[in-house]
């Protein structure tokens with residue numbers, strides 16, 4: 001049975017809007033996890049409320065932490081987090097959340113007792129083998145190399161080598177729990193280059209901010225010393241990856257979109273939108289309120305290596321399909337292991353509307369063609385759904401299947417999109 005179809009609104013003119021985005025998924029889930037492992041109670045403010053964040057909250061609760069929210073709205077909350085001894089006996093649902101499936105097992109490995117993990121059907125195909133093997137090498141009993149699996153600690157930590165070319169999260173997960181292992185942890189990567197390095201920098205920076213000692217001076221080696229994680233009051237930045245479809249709308253419609261509170265400095269990969277959108281013809285400016293992107297000067301294709309910022313690929317591919325010249329998106333073979341095989345999904349769906357997209361070994365070659373009305377399937381992938389919305393701005397009659405899947409990181413997407421299009425007309 002297929003999910004409902006959402007008629008993607010076509011833009012009736014240039015959009016002019018300010019779009020306030022909820023907190024970053026990546027920062028929220030790291031901050032909640034570190035707070036749950038801290039030496040005392042702490043607070044995570046302006047945290048994202050979404051499926052992935054709620055799954056993290058539920059996982060940490062079932063491992064023994066107490067989390068209570070205030071200022072709770074559909075898309076944000078302040079969490080008060082009281083750590084407790086990490087306990088076994090839990091059954092954890094990871095949904096389709098990479099941050100939950102890769103970050104929580106290393107925490108569960110602190111417990112003296114069995115913890116079982118499972119998730120959505122597609123989650124069972126996402127790469128987990130290297131992190132489970134690493135936990136096994138560090139002394140945990142793990143049955144299985146993918147979801148579902150059960151894990152039994154406690155582990156003492158130490159040194160481990162793994163191939164993290166399929167996902168940076170395989171490293172981030174081991175590092176985040178690392179200070180709590182009696183011997184700390186040394187993680188060595190051996191294999192093709194690790195993608196999404198800004199997300200590992202985010203992990204290292206957030207660990208250091210929480211008082212952990214991290215040595216990342218040698219390429220592909222990370223050492224986390226054992227020690228307490230400090231209790232803190234953390235404020236989560238807006239989700240810059242989720243800014244992508246909204247800023248893309250400025251380019252597609254020749255309008256202007258401002259994202260308030262764009263951080264001056266950040267480890268979020270989404271910050272690369274400033275450069276990518278400028279290269280595609282946008283005018284990008286920091287303004288007192290945040291970041292403003294204006295279109296109107298044409299939409300050009302791009303040849304870009306997105307290895308560090310793979311999350312942005314669906315939005316960039318949507319823009320590329322509407323551009324005035326061809327594009328090559330490179331360095332993103334690992335997207336085949338994301339929420340869905342994003343390279344296949346993007347090629348199939350854009351081509352289904354009359355486009356010309358071919359998969360390459362590590363990305364996509366996109367030749368713009370006139371597109372027509374049709375269904376854009378989302379494959380339970382929030383970023384496929386929002387890519388369909390971007391194309392729909394310029395192509396009347398696009399229907400995105402299962403827009404509700406945006407709840408993974410942005411439950412308010414459809415309402416925010418409508419509001420953006422309503423403003424300024």
Ligand SMILES: O=C(O)C1=C[C@@H](OP(=O)(O)O)[C@@H](O)[C@H](O)C1
Pocket residue numbers: 025026027098099166167168169172195196199200310311334
């Ligand atoms: O650590 C994180 O918060 C993330 C790391 C990246 O994963 P990959 O390295 O698997 O691409 C990114 O794509 C994902 O959305 C979030």
Ligand SMILES: C=C(OP(=O)(O)O)C(=O)O
Pocket residue numbers: 096097098099311338339383409
């Ligand atoms: C790859 C993504 O998510 P996850 O955290 O589930 O890996 C994403 O949000 O683009």
